[in-house]
Each structure stands twice: as structure tokens, then as C-alpha cells.
Amino acid sequence: MKRAPSVPNRVARRRLLAAGGALALGPLLAACGDGTGDESARSAGDAAGGGGPWSFKDDRGRTVRTDSEPKTLVAFVSTAAALHDYGIECKGVFGPTEPIEGKPNPQAGDLDVSKLTSLGTAWGQFNVEKYAALQPDLLISNMFPAPDLWYVPEESRKKIEALAPSVGISIARTSLLNPLRRTAELAESLGADLSAKKVTDAKARFDRATGTLREAAGASGGLKVLAVAGHADQLYVAVPDSYCDLNYFKDLGVEFVGGEKPDEWGFWEALSWENADKYHADLIMVDNRSTALPSKELAEKPTWRQLPAVKAGQTTPWSMEERFSYAGFAPVIEQLAAAVKKSKRLDT
Numbered sequence: 001m002k003r004a005p006s007v008p009n010r011v012a013r014r015r016l017l018a019a020g021g022a023l024a025l026g027p028l029l030a031a032c033g034d035g036t037g038d039e040s041a042r043s044a045g046d047a048a049g050g051g052g053p054w055s056f057k058d059d060r061g062r063t064v065r066t067d068s069e070p071k072t073l074v075a076f077v078s079t080a081a082a083l084h085d086y087g088i089e090c091k092g093v094f095g096p097t098e099p100i101e102g103k104p105n106p107q108a109g110d111l112d113v114s115k116l117t118s119l120g121t122a123w124g125q126f127n128v129e130k131y132a133a134l135q136p137d138l139l140i141s142n143m144f145p146a147p148d149l150w151y152v153p154e155e156s157r158k159k160i161e162a163l164a165p166s167v168g169i170s171i172a173r174t175s176l177l178n179p180l181r182r183t184a185e186l187a188e189s190l191g192a193d194l195s196a197k198k199v200t201d202a203k204a205r206f207d208r209a210t211g212t213l214r215e216a217a218g219a220s221g222g223l224k225v226l227a228v229a230g231h232a233d234q235l236y237v238a239v240p241d242s243y244c245d246l247n248y249f250k251d252l253g254v255e256f257v258g259g260e261k262p263d264e265w266g267f268w269e270a271l272s273w274e275n276a277d278k279y280h281a282d283l284i285m286v287d288n289r290s291t292a293l294p295s296k297e298l299a300e301k302p303t304w305r306q307l308p309a310v311k312a313g314q315t316t317p318w319s320m321e322e323r324f325s326y327a328g329f330a331p332v333i334e335q336l337a338a339a340v341k342k343s344k345r346l347d348t
Helices: 009-013 025-031 038-049 077-085 128-133 154-163 177-189 197-218 244-251 326-342
Strands: 054-057 063-066 073-076 092-094 138-143 166-170 224-230 234-238 268-272 283-287 315-318
Touching (some): 054 177, 073 077, 077 177, 128 154, 177 244, 244 326, 283 326, 315 326
Parallel strands (some): 283 315
Antiparallel strands (some): 054 063, 224 234, 234 268
């Protein structure tokens, strides 16, 4: 697999990744779609009817067909966490699950990772033998970007694909609404009830949160927001249109800066720490993954401490790989809305 675009390139080689109410949710999701879910929706109906063949058309345009509904699922950790929010459980996961600064890894959502088989937590780690032992029916991951499955190593891809079919959900260069919808469609096809109160409550909370963020952004007076990932040798500035969450936040009125000279994949602009002040920002969103510098280590960088937003205490966590469920993103949007409301325009 080529080097991961959603994390700094140099780090990828060394530290990165080593180190609406009672209504059924299905029609709501279909209404905001792009038409790719039609076959998936039919499959979901078949699954809900019980038994029989199963199929799902993923975001690579591939239709996976099995003789019966897949039961033994293995997924990238945040994908597994999203499915868990719909009541669909995985047997195995891959990707970061270790605690961060003594707290549960945010990528794992509400999963109890101690009860799941981990195939590897770092970039390039995927234990094929453990995977085979699970006798998987289906492998699921995000794609950043398509067609590669996130955290599935290129060097062992053929062996992995030979063991079970796979499904990919695209999360790059699109609106957040699309992976949210597609993940819900996948969950429904696997037996989830999208009209369950827990699910509809989560969607209602998400809708309220987006309204709150839209209102906060509109009242912010042109607040400038920067999304970054800090690493030992460089500060990586996100290109907002490449990330589905930032893309959607822009639609809600959040004004982003940065990422004017992106890398070859178009996801990051790498700045030396000496140039960390290239972009003026009133509020900084900071990557909260285990692969980025934690707050204590960021604070050791003099140029970081001197940034106006940092000095003013106007920073907020950026859940860069949040699970794509309404339950996952509702609190994320609430948190950003609160940060926007609290922040003030700063002098340049």
C-alpha cells in the first residue's frame, strides 16, 4: 500500500502509525444519497426478511455477494465502532486501539476492545494468521482514498482478500453525510434496525448539533479555524476539502484556513516548526489520534506555545478518524460548536 495520505508522509516511514424522531432512519439516509445505495438498500430489505443471499455494493463500485448474511466480521477499529453503534458486532479489529494519555482510544468509540481479536495496531501490521483463524465472512474498512482499504497492507493484500470478501467505504474528498449514510446502509444490510430508538435518537442529536454549529459559525464574525496534526519534526496542516468532516463543517459555515501547498496526495501541508505561524488562526483543531503528538509534547514546542490561538487557549481536539455513525459524530460537532462559540477573533 502506498504511504498513508491521512498522516504525515515522513512519519509514515518512521514514527507514524507505528508510533428525525420516531421515523425509520433508512428513508432519511436515502434522501441525502447519491444513488449508489440502491442495491445496498435492497440487500438490507432481504437481510431484514431473514436468511437468503446477501449483497452490498461498496464505494469502489464492487458488489459483494454471499450465500447468507455475513456473521463473522472483521473491520478497521473505527469502522467496527460505528457498526457497534447500530448493534452490529465484529469479532476482530485492526488499527489503533491503545489508550491515549490514560484514556480510551477515541477511534474505538464504545467498543470493549479487550473482547476483540486485534490483528495489529500500527500501520503495516495485519496478522494474516490471526485473521484466517477467525474464519471471517467479511472484511470492512474505510478508504482514504479509494480504492485502498485503510490499514490493509499492500504487501499482504492478496492473501487477505483470498480469505474473505471485503467492503470499502469512501471517506475522502466528500461530505461527511456520505460515509455516515453508507455506514448506516451497510449496518442495515447486516441486520441493524435503523428505526430503533437508540439510532433515531442519535440521528436527532446529530441534527441538533449541526444546527448549533451552523448558528455558532454564523455568529462568529469570520472566525478563522485551522486543523493540524503535530509531529516531532513538523506541523501538518490539513487541506479542508480533502477531509469529509472539515468539508461538511465548511458547508455549515466554519471558515478554515491553511493547506495552500499540499503534498502530492492533497491532504496535508507540512510546515517546519520554525514556520508553524504561517497561517493565522483564531481556533486550532488538534489531531487527537495516538499517532500525533499529545498536548504535553506539543507544549514543549516554543513556536506552538507562541501561536495566538494557543496563547489564548483557543484549541479543541480534532477527531480526525472518528467513527462514521451519528452517535459518534454528534458529540464531535457539539464540541466544535462549543469551541467556536467560546472563541474570539484574535489580532494578527
